[in-house]
Amino acid sequence: MKLNEDNSLGALGAAIGKGLLAGIAATAAMTLSQMIEMKITKRKPSNATVKVAEDTAGIKPATKEDEQKLSQELHWGYGTAWGVARGIIGLTGLKGLPATLVHFGAVWGTALIMLPKHNAAKPINEQKPQEIAIDVLHHGVYAITAGLVYDALDAGSRRELKVRKILASLKGLKHRLK
Template identity: 75%
Template sequence: MKIHEDNALGALGSAIGKGLLAGLAATAAMTLSQTIEMKITRRESSDAPVKVVEDVADAKPSAPEDKQKLSQEIHWAYGTAWGIARGLIGLTGLKGVPATLVHFGAVWGTALVMLPKHGAAKPIDEQEPKAIAIDVLHHGVYAVAAGLVYEALDAGSRRERKLNKLAGNLKSLIKRFK
């Protein structure tokens, strides 16, 4: 059985899988970034994930001491799931810094709308510049890590090999005319 070379569903599945792995790695990087920042600034951890879930799904931790655990579970699931968006961006052919900027804009832009809507954060125009900078930093760490991991996983894709082969052929052709 020969698999068709331009298998759209296979490419979609591959992009989603790579995106999930990239999202997981990016969530780990963001969590590390937040942990370091919280130690430096002595900031308490956020309960924003729990606030959103309480508002959206009317779900609450079974006990107050479970709030932080639930918040972490939501943080990891949400961050990992956002990797799918990175995979879909990769399917468009966008790569590198432009793809990372699009992903950053989608992730941070969603947070800027969703968190205030559900009472989990102040609107950006009511936040202190330091808080905005910290938020940009952490979301930037997430987007850069997701981009690096996704690109590393996607580097050996059939599409990438075809583009590299085409580029090599063009270089050979140019050399002939020099």
Template identity: 85%
Template sequence: MKLHKDNSLGALGSAIGKGLLAGIAATAAMTASQMIEMKITKRKASDTPVKVAEDTAGVKPTTKQDKQKLSQELHWSYGTAWGVARGLIGLTGLKGLPATLIHFGAVWGTALIMLPKHNAAKPINQQQPKDIAIDVLHHGVYAITAGLVYDALDAGSRRERKLNKVGNNLKSLIKRFR
């Protein structure tokens, strides 16, 4: 079997797989962050995922246990799926803080639009500063963890080596003109 130098579908599949792993790790970190924050603030678990499911899919859990189970399943599925977005950002060659900021903006920005639309949260201009700060904290934990995990999984990839080579060539070129 002959391998092609430019294997775009392979790169896409790799980015998606690494993104899914990063999304799982980030969701675990966000969940831990939320559990710690809830113990400190005495806040109860959110039913936001269930509210969105009820509004979009007509799903109506009948018991408290079913509601909690559905909420957890949706939380983990949603968080894992957002890891794919981090993988697609990685395909552009972005990594580190710039990629994390873009990913954070996409995830949190979507929540700011989607949740009020489905009556699962108040619009940001109607929220208390403390609640906004807590939301930013949790989404920040998610994005930072996803970025660190994705970048660690992607370290040494052909794309990264190529970008490093281009960067080194540019540095050499700049030094020559000084």
């Protein structure tokens, strides 16, 4: 059986799978970053995810313990799912820092819009600079980790090998034209 070289659905599936793995790793890194920051700043855990779930899906935890559990489940699910966006960005051919910046903008930009909309956070123009810096730090940790993991998983893919082959041909052509 011969495989079709232009397997777009296969490339999409691979990008989604790699993105999910990158999202898990990035969520773990962000969680660790938040735990360290909360120890330093004495900040209490956020219940923003639960507020959004209550507002959008009508989910109301029965106890404080249930609220913390739901918050963690939503945090991990949401962070893992955003890894798919990193996979789709990778399909465009963007890699490294440019892809990480696009991913960061999408993730943080969505938070800046959605959390105030659901009364889970103040709008950015009402936040203190320290709150904004902390938020940027955690989302930055997330995006950088997702980018590093995704790019590592994507290294050596057929698409990348094709790009390398084209670049090598162009270098050879450039050398011959000299």
